[in-house]
Amino acid sequence: MKQFNNWSETKLLKDIVTNPLIEVGNGSYYSGYYANQDFEDGCVRYLWGDKKTKNLFNPIEEFGWTLDKLIIGNYVCIAAGVTILMGGNHNHHPDWITVYPFENQVMDSYAPKGNTIIKSDAWIGMNAMIMPGVTIGEGAIIAAGSIVTKDIPPYTIVGGNPARIIKERFSEKEVQQLLEIRWFDWTSEQIKKAEPLLMSASIEELYLYYQEVLLKDTLL
Secondary structure, three states: OOOOOOOOOOEEHHHHOOOOOEEEOOOOEEOOOOOOOOHHHHHEEOOOOOHHHHHHOOHHHHHOOOOOOEEEOOOOEEOOOOEEEOHHHOOOOOOOOOOOOOHHHHHHHOOOOOOEEEOOOOEEOOOOEEOOOOEEOOOOEEOOOOEEOOOEOOOEEEEOOOOEEEEEOOOHHHHHHHHHHOHHHOOHHHHHHHHHHHOOOOHHHHHHHHHHHHHHHHHO
């Protein structure tokens, strides 16, 4: 049975995420029709904290592990087939003689990779794979089928295996303006009023609106 009714249907992550190791901001969604898999048990993989693994073991209490988190900002778009690899299988050590995780040694073999962070307004394309411990910057676009193995700067488009920068979305000045105004952190009412500007190519107009309207309202 499909989790989604049609390809245009999306699910807000705040409505479906229950895992305490996943933090989600406002407006972020998963569009999983073609993958036909749950977000927490399909898109996100090897992350303790779902009902099934909670019933099996508690690595925090039993082993003393510090588990990585998945942190997703506001207004992030995640397409069907995306895989976000997390911290449940970091027991394979390429520097050891064997990478095999012998059961009696699993407790001591775990090595956290660090939190995986997808910052606000990023777009993760279909069938992309996000490796553990990376940070994807604000407004970044991950091309379909890419494998992200290292941090991605804000407002860049990356693609390939491993993902490399294809182009910068905006000029350095414009990126700094966008990072200053951080529209995705505004209230829903402020965003609604600014929608015509947000859905345009004029960063300068949006920046002026921020200075002349929002900053003045804040100071009043």
